[in-house]
Amino acid sequence: MPVYSPTAVEDPDTVACPVVGMAIDTREHASDWHAHRRTQLLYQVEGGVTLYLADRVGQLAPLQAAWLPAGCVHRTAMHGTFAYRSLYFDVSVYPDLPREPRILDVNPLLREMIVRITHWPSDRALDAPRARLVGALLDELAAAPTAPLHLPMPRDRRLAPIARELLENPACPLSIDDWGRRVGASGRTLARMFLAETGLPFTRWRAQCRLLTARARLAEGASVTEVAHAVGYASDSAFIAMYRRAYGEPPGRRRRRRDSLP
CATH class of the missing domain: 2.60.120.280 (Regulatory protein AraC)
Structure with missing residues (x-):
């Protein structure tokens, strides 16, 4: 081959x-x-x-x-x-x-x-x-x-850099109001635009972004603790609960499947 x-x-x-x-x-x-x-x-x-x-x-x-x-x-x-x-x-x-x-x-x-x-x-x-x-x-x-490829990206000039930053750094703790001060718009305006362009509230979009990163890091062999910190969770338990709600299984199971690949 x-x-x-x-x-x-x-x-x-x-x-x-x-x-x-x-x-x-x-x-x-x-x-x-x-x-x-x-x-x-x-x-x-x-x-x-x-x-x-x-x-x-x-x-x-x-x-x-x-x-x-x-x-x-x-x-x-x-x-x-x-x-x-x-x-x-x-x-x-x-x-x-x-x-x-x-x-x-x-x-x-x-x-x-x-x-x-x-x-x-x-x-x-x-x-x-x-x-x-x-x-x-x-x-x-x-x-x-x-x-589906399920994280829709906003195109507005104020929203696009926010989305790119969160993809690069999903642990970023900035709130929608913090972002508003950075890009020159109110948090309420950004929240309304995020929902209109992506179909998701800002907090849910950010959670989906963190889940995507978490699944990739687990696939690479990172530990649950490493992944939890990388995506902005202060404790393993909070991250595990979020992951289980989204995928119906604990994150450690995905890592074990990765380790069992031929």
Whole structure:
């Protein structure tokens, strides 16, 4: 299987095969904004990935994959040591692929099919057995549990820097009134605008932001205590309660699943 660095990757939009796979193993990396003419399936093997779309942010962890339709403008920030496998589908050959970005859970069968396809040469057409495997893969993807990329980003010039700062530093303790004094608007005005642009109250948006960061840090192997402090909680118990309310399980269980990955 070809394993590339992010700066030496063959352009998947120019190869002959209608489905091409790539394997990337490297350390911390951030891509520029870009889009592909092909639909991309980005499967995270190790580490955490923050995925940015024009109006949304998502967090990708091991055992998950991002579905990025052809033409979807995006960028990624990959943290620590990471590994991912990407498949690219020619939409002229597969015109009925889903057209909305989403995050999918990857079961063991899907994982093995993704890895198998990354072994294939990119300079030849699919023979019948490979075409059948791609068909089976697409059937499995259609049945996989999905989640939306669920942190909407505000675009207003006063709100956008607040959102960016909280993504970079989710432990930031500033209230909406504190932010208002920084950007020259009342806290009430900012709260109203945040709700109008994202569909979420400011406090709930910030909580979602912290959850995204927490899941990424847990996927990287950080302890519950480290993660709790990184996202602004003074005690483990408060963080665990928040996480359990959101996901129905304690954060330590996600870390144990990460440690059990093959």
